[in-house]
Amino acid sequence: MLKLGINRMVEEHDNAQHVAEHGVADSDFIMHHLLQQPVIKLPTVFGIDLTITNHVVMMWVACALLILAFAVTFRTNTIVPTGFANLLEAFVEYLRNDIILPNLGENGKQYAPYLLNAFFFILLCNLLGLVPFGSTATGNISVTAGLALLTLMVGQYAGIRTHGCLGYLKTFIPPGTPFFVQIILVPVEILGLLTKHFALAIRLFANMMAGHITILALMMIIFIFKNWLASVFPLFIMIFSALLEILISFIQAYVFTILSAIFIGRAISEEH
Amino acid sequence: MELLTPSGGTIFWTIVTFSGLLFILYKIGWRPLLQMLTEREKKIRDSLEQAEKAQSEAEKMIQQQQMLIQEAKQEAQAIIAAGKKSAEKAKEEITQMARQEADQMIEKANVEIEKSRNKAVDEIRNIVVELSLSATAKIIESSLSKKEHQKLVRESINDLGKLI
Numbered sequence: 001m002l003k004l005g006i007n008r009m010v011e012e013h014d015n016a017q018h019v020a021e022h023g024v025a026d027s028d029f030i031m032h033h034l035l036q037q038p039v040i041k042l043p044t045v046f047g048i049d050l051t052i053t054n055h056v057v058m059m060w061v062a063c064a065l066l067i068l069a070f071a072v073t074f075r076t077n078t079i080v081p082t083g084f085a086n087l088l089e090a091f092v093e094y095l096r097n098d099i100i101l102p103n104l105g106e107n108g109k110q111y112a113p114y115l116l117n118a119f120f121f122i123l124l125c126n127l128l129g130l131v132p133f134g135s136t137a138t139g140n141i142s143v144t145a146g147l148a149l150l151t152l153m154v155g156q157y158a159g160i161r162t163h164g165c166l167g168y169l170k171t172f173i174p175p176g177t178p179f180f181v182q183i184i185l186v187p188v189e190i191l192g193l194l195t196k197h198f199a200l201a202i203r204l205f206a207n208m209m210a211g212h213i214t215i216l217a218l219m220m221i222i223f224i225f226k227n228w229l230a231s232v233f234p235l236f237i238m239i240f241s242a243l244l245e246i247l248i249s250f251i252q253a254y255v256f257t258i259l260s261a262i263f264i265g266r267a268i269s270e271e272h
Numbered sequence: 273m274e275l276l277t278p279s280g281g282t283i284f285w286t287i288v289t290f291s292g293l294l295f296i297l298y299k300i301g302w303r304p305l306l307q308m309l310t311e312r313e314k315k316i317r318d319s320l321e322q323a324e325k326a327q328s329e330a331e332k333m334i335q336q337q338q339m340l341i342q343e344a345k346q347e348a349q350a351i352i353a354a355g356k357k358s359a360e361k362a363k364e365e366i367t368q369m370a371r372q373e374a375d376q377m378i379e380k381a382n383v384e385i386e387k388s389r390n391k392a393v394d395e396i397r398n399i400v401v402e403l404s405l406s407a408t409a410k411i412i413e414s415s416l417s418k419k420e421h422q423k424l425v426r427e428s429i430n431d432l433g434k435l436i
Contacts, residue, residue, distance in 0.1 A: 034275060036282065049281040056285045063293045070301035092305055113302035117294045137286075142278040146286025209275075 030216045034209060036140055055137040062124040062137070095119055099258050103265035107162065111264050114154050118147065119257040126208060126249030130242060138252070139208035141201065148201035151260040152194075159267035168267075200259055207252045211245040403428055 036053035043050065073085045100112045122138055129136025137143045159168040172189045173182055218234040218241065225231075407428040411421065 031275065036279075042281075044281075047280065048284050049279060050284070051281055052285070053282060055282060056289070059286065059289045063289060063296075066293065067296055067300070070297055074301060074304055089305065089309070093309055096306065096309060109306075112306060113298050114294060116302055117290070117297055120297075121290060121293060140282060141276055142280075142282030143286045145278045146283040147290065149283065150287060150290055 033216055054135050055140045058128055058135055058137040062128055099261050103261040108268055115257050115261050119253050122256050123253035130245055136208050138204055141205045144201040144205040148197045152197040155264045155267040158264050162268040204252050204256050211248055215241050
């Protein structure tokens with residue numbers, strides 16, 4: 001018995017040495033899963049590499065599913081919803097009443113489709129990352145940067161539309177401050193605006209990526225130890241992490257939407 | 273690090289994909305859905321308002337009805353009171369009349385009695401006169417002694433007693 005235990009300890013020690021030697025290769029495996037892979041090579045136009053990556057494909061899958069869901073659900077325009085339409089409507093109603101209207105007010109109703117679209121698109125991208133053979137498009141900094149850029153653009157458009165071009169620029173000047181303070185504060189305000197949207201991109205990206213790194217790292221434990229006993233514990237934590245990921249998928253979609261709503265709402269509000 | 277380096281192509285595709293999705297879903301999803309929500313909200317609000325109105329109307333009606341019932345009750349009470357009053361009056365009148373009539377009758381009876389008594393007394397007087405006349409005649413017929421005279425008078429008195 002004792003001998004067996006010692007043998008196992010020696011074995012594990014060997015394994016640990018193996019990890020130390022091949023650790024780089026294993027972390028590469030994780031990176032391989034997180035980074036986007038080209039699917040269809042396309043030429044570079046105006047310095048933009050138009051190659052279709054697996055993350056772009058996942059976005060398209062999400063789009064297809066969303067369009068399919070809405071097309072099938074709202075084929076008939078009835079005032080009393082049933083089944084799946086109820087579920088979608090519950091989401092939409094919640095977003096409309098608790099996020100969009102409080103932050104944007106009656107004037108901002110026209111930006112509701114953008115925010116609803118953002119929520120559902122991000123949610124589906126997040127969830128598709130948990131599906132086998134799927135990859136998380138929102139775990140890609142480029143995707144989240146694109147989304148944050150869109151929010152930034154919508155916010156600026158909304159601000160200019162509400163206040164006029166000059167009026168919107170004036171909202172960057174804090175009222176009631178002397179001129180020399182304004183010289184400092186205006187760049188700070190502009191920088192703050194950009195930072196908020198930068199954080200928006202980083203927040204979504206980091207949250208979605210972190211969950212996947214956790215799951216992949218736990219999975220790696222099994223491959224590193226090559227021992228079925230070592231698979232039991234990580235397996236449970238992996239299931240737990242995956243469930244947590246589902247929760248985070250919803251939370252992050254919600255957070256992105258509510259922050260976008262707040263930013264747009266701030267752009268269209270009277271006082272900055 | 274490649275992980276943190278945004279690639280222009282993916283940003284471009286993200287924006288294009290998102291915009292396309294927004295366009296399509298705006299047509300098939302968001303616009304009809306938001307419209308429907310607004311419509312439904314309006315409908316529910318309208319229905320609630322209508323229900324409230326109906327309720328207030330019903331309450332008003334109930335109040336009116338209660339007022340009517342109250343009025344009817346009061347009226348009924350007034351009628352009953354008036355009836356009682358008039359009945360009392362009638363009773364008093366009838367009693368009064370009956371008493372008057374009785375008094376009248378009693379008076380009449382008294383008068384009648386008086387009359388008959390007078391009549392009777394007169395008759396007695398006549399009889400007495402007659403008797404005394406006949407007695408006198410008898411006395412005159414047979415010259416009377418003192419004793420006989422007394423006897424006769426006693427007889428006549430006795431007769432008188434019988435007559436009365």
